[in-house]
Structures are given as C-alpha cells and as structure tokens.
Amino acid sequence: DAGVTQSPTHLIKTRGQHVTLRCSPISGHKSVSWYQQVLGQGPQFIFQYYEKEERGRGNFPDRFSARQFPNYSSELNVNALLLGDSALYLCASSPTGAGVAEQFFGPGTRLTVL
Amino acid sequence: GQQVMQIPQYQHVQEGEDFTTYCNSSTTLSNIQWYKQRPGGHPVFLIQLVKSGEVKKQKRLTFQFGEAKKNSSLHITATQTTDVGTYFCAPFQGAQKLVFGQGTRLTINP
Numbered sequence: 538d539a540g541v542t543q544s545p546t547h548l549i550k551t552r553g554q555h556v557t558l559r560c561s562p563i564s565g566h567k568s569v570s571w572y573q574q575v576l577g578q579g580p581q582f583i584f585q586y587y588e589k590e591e592r593g594r595g596n597f598p599d600r601f602s603a604r605q606f607p608n609y610s611s612e613l614n615v616n617a618l619l620l621g622d623s624a625l626y627l628c629a630s631s632p633t634g635a636g637v638a639e640q641f642f643g644p645g646t647r648l649t650v651l
Numbered sequence: 652g653q654q655v656m657q658i659p660q661y662q663h664v665q666e667g668e669d670f671t672t673y674c675n676s677s678t679t680l681s682n683i684q685w686y687k688q689r690p691g692g693h694p695v696f697l698i699q700l701v702k703s704g705e706v707k708k709q710k711r712l713t714f715q716f717g718e719a720k721k722n723s724s725l726h727i728t729a730t731q732t733t734d735v736g737t738y739f740c741a742p743f744q745g746a747q748k749l750v751f752g753q754g755t756r757l758t759i760n761p
Contacts, residue, residue, distance in 0.1 A: 579751030637682045642693040
C-alpha cells in the first residue's frame with residue numbers, strides 16, 4: 538500500500554504570494570494533520586481534520602487555512618507568505634480522529650519564501 | 652499546554668557505543684510517542700508509551716516511561732550507522748496534536 542503522499546515536493550515563492558500544498562492520506566485513514574518544521578526544530582502542529590471537519594488548530598495566524606475533501610485528501614493554504622514561512626510542511630494521517638494513535642508522516646513539501 | 656525538553660540536543664558517538672536521549676516534562680503526561688527522522692527524511696513512528704514505569708524494547712532500542720509520567724528515555728545499545736538521525740519525543744495533547752520536543756540529533760563515527 539502507498540504511504541502518505543504530498544505534492545509538490547519543493548516550492549519556491551516570493552513574499553506576499555499564496556501557496557497550496559496537497560496531501561493524500563494512506564488508504565482507509567480518515568484523519569489528516571499538518572505540521573510545520575523549521576530547520577533544526579521539531580515539527581509544530583498546524584491543523585487536524587477528521588471527516589472533513591477541523592478537530593484541532595495550532596498557534597498559527599489566520600493566513601494558514603486548510604480543508605479536507607470527501608476522499609479524505611487535504612489541502613493546506615498559506616496566504617501573504619512571509620520569509621519565516623520557509624519550512625518543511627509535513628502531512629500525517631491516522632486511521633482514527635481521536636485517541637492516541639500512530640501518526641504516519643508523508644515526505645513533506647519544502648517551501649522556500651524569497 | 653504540554654511542553655517537553657529533550658537532552659542532549661546533539662550527541663556524537665563512535666559506532667558500537669551506547670546512546671541515550673532524555674525527554675522531560677514539567678507536567679504529568681498521559682502518553683508519549685517517539686519518532687525518528689533521518690537526515691532529509693520525515694518522522695517515522697517508533698513506539699508509544701502510556702503506562703507509568705512502562706519499558707518497551709525493540710531489538711537494540713529500549714524505551715522507558717517514568718513512574719511519575721513526567722519523563723521518558725530512549726536508549727540504543729551498540730549503535731550502528733543506520734541509527735543516525737534525530738530522535739523526537741512527542742506527547743499527544745488534545746485530539747491528535749503531537750507536541751514535539753526539539754529532538755536529539757545523533758551522529759555516528761564509523
């Protein structure tokens with residue numbers, strides 16, 4: 538079975554632009570979470586979606602938004618990009634929406650903001 | 652919210668030496684997970700601990716959860732070059748929010 542897939546793998550944008558990152562969870566997984574990992578640090582939680590509903594939100598500005606589609610894939614949108622948004626954006630899927638469960642991470646999208 | 656501190660931040664060992672990383676919290680944790688991230692890779696789940704004093708082993712890796720559930724450790728016996736990477740501890744907070752520590756980066760001299 539395929540793991541979590543993310544697209545694109547790399548992206549270069551300039552300040553003020555908008556970006557959309559995409560994630561397809563493992564087949565059968567209904568929960569998708571997004572994390573931001575700045576170089577040299579641990580991943581920081583951005584959002585969790587389960588059954589198309591937002592179940593959790595981290596401490597990120599409103600420029601960050603996300604949604605989950607009926608097929609459980611997800612998009613992360615970031616508006617008005619800042620230099621500090623440069624990071625690896627990780628998507629993780631899980632079979633359940635609640636409770637302690639192993640998170641399966643995708644390879645990430647490396648975003649560079651110039 | 653829950654925050655965890657990991658020590659050391661960096662560790663360099665000779666191949667064959669043992670390695671230990673510690674994860675400490677000021678608050679009681681209901682659970683903790685450990686992940687490994689290879690250079691240029693993504694976090695990969697290693698183990699989950701939920702019981703006070705729990706010890707779990709995976710081949711050369713030993714994971715412990717403290718009696719007070721405020722700390723955890725990962726010990727690797729006789730490191731191999733394949734062990735290179737950053738090891739993160741991460742408790743769950745709320746729904747499915749992982750709160751990652753800053754990680755311990757392990758490098759190995761062959």
